[in-house]
Amino acid sequence: MKYNRYQNINNQLLTPKKIVLSAHANPDGDTIGSCIALYHYLTQFGHQVIVISPNEAPGFLQWLQGYEQVLIYDNDTKKAESEIDSADLIFAVDYNAFHRTGAGLETLLDKASAIKILIDHHPNPDGLFDVIISDTSSSSTAEMIFRFIEDSEQLDKINKDVAAGLYVGLLTDTGSFSFSINSDKPYKMAAFLYNTGIDIQAINQRIYSAFTESRLRLTGYAISEKLVVNHILRFAYISLSKAELDRFNHQNGDTESLVNYALSLENIVAAVLLTEKEGTIRLSFRSKGKFAVNEIASEYFEGGGHRNAAGGNSFVTMEETIQKLNKILSQYKNQLAEVQL
Numbered sequence: 158m159k160y161n162r163y164q165n166i167n168n169q170l171l172t173p174k175k176i177v178l179s180a181h182a183n184p185d186g187d188t189i190g191s192c193i194a195l196y197h198y199l200t201q202f203g204h205q206v207i208v209i210s211p212n213e214a215p216g217f218l219q220w221l222q223g224y225e226q227v228l229i230y231d232n233d234t235k236k237a238e239s240e241i242d243s244a245d246l247i248f249a250v251d252y253n254a255f256h257r258t259g260a261g262l263e264t265l266l267d268k269a270s271a272i273k274i275l276i277d278h279h280p281n282p283d284g285l286f287d288v289i290i291s292d293t294s295s296s297s298t299a300e301m302i303f304r305f306i307e308d309s310e311q312l313d314k315i316n317k318d319v320a321a322g323l324y325v326g327l328l329t330d331t332g333s334f335s336f337s338i339n340s341d342k343p344y345k346m347a348a349f350l351y352n353t354g355i356d357i358q359a360i361n362q363r364i365y366s367a368f369t370e371s372r373l374r375l376t377g378y379a380i381s382e383k384l385v386v387n388h389i390l391r392f393a394y395i396s397l398s399k400a401e402l403d404r405f406n407h408q409n410g411d412t413e414s415l416v417n418y419a420l421s422l423e424n425i426v427a428a429v430l431l432t433e434k435e436g437t438i439r440l441s442f443r444s445k446g447k448f449a450v451n452e453i454a455s456e457y458f459e460g461g462g463h464r465n466a467a468g469g470n471s472f473v474t475m476e477e478t479i480q481k482l483n484k485i486l487s488q489y490k491n492q493l494a495e496v497q498l
């Protein structure tokens with residue numbers, strides 16, 4: 158097993174292969190954009206490629222060229238099973254372990270006989286993969302795929318369809334180039350993608366100016382009525398019950414950027430969004446500076462992620478989860494106070 162060696166991917170691609178590219182559950186711009194970019198790249202070499210996503214991507218991603226061919230596991234489990242069973246190669250794109258794809262898909266991916274390749278920027282990749290390309294310093298998986306193509310000396314294969322997928326991944330995982338940037342690479346990559354002729358302005362509008370009315374009203378309600386701010390602890394959270402989400406006809410992705418509003422408060426270091434889904438409370442953590450929310454997510458909420466953006470789950474009630482969260486954050490009082498903004 159080798160780390161950070163893109164050549165290990167190319168070694169698997171010397172002859173035409175049957176390839177499954179798999180996205181994580183509740184897909185975001187990076188996992189879908191990266192899968193679609195890889196799809197349009199790999200098909201140029203005669204590989205037979207299919208993208209499998211556990212469930213539908215939010216509407217603001219569905220315009221991507223190639224999304225119509227993505228196999229949604231929830232809609233067609235039989236086809237997903239046969240594609241995975243017959244694959245030569247399976248890529249895990251933008252996630253670090255098969256359980257991130259949800260229970261049904263996880264089982265299929267686990268037992269598949271294909272060579273398994275991970276390309277991801279989340280910490281702690283599962284050791285079961287045959288090839289692991291893991292880079293936690295990378296802004297996005299899209300950036301890693303760009304590096305892979307660049308290292309393979311195939312930049313001329315980045316047509317507009319590849320470029321659009323990579324740009325969407327880069328744009329959404331960096332919050333429009335405002336975080337997770339550790340080098341000049343994301344900007345150089347963006348410049349390269351721009352020069353392929355993709356319509357940057359149109360893509361930005363499709364991603365950020367495509368709220369449904371109910372999503373915008375849910376956003377307003379959450380900020381106006383449900384935001385709780387602890388100025389002393391420098392911590393803020395928003396909680397939304399299933400009934401509240403139902404009231405605003407909640408769709409996948411509708412709460413996507415909500416936690417960032419809580420974090421956008423001056424002097425606030427950590428923010429959490431809590432949403433209730435089928436008896437589980439999903440927690441989405443964000444932080445500023447050196448305060449590491451992935452530690453809290455993994456230690457107390459069976460989750461993980463990046464230092465400044467992480468997720469987890471709680472299996473008690475919303476009320477109990479909020480109590481637990483407040484208690485944990487009080488224990489981090491000093492670390493929260495120390496962060497310089």
Ligand SMILES: [Mn+2]
Pocket residue numbers: 187188251278297298330
């Ligand atoms: Mn990502």
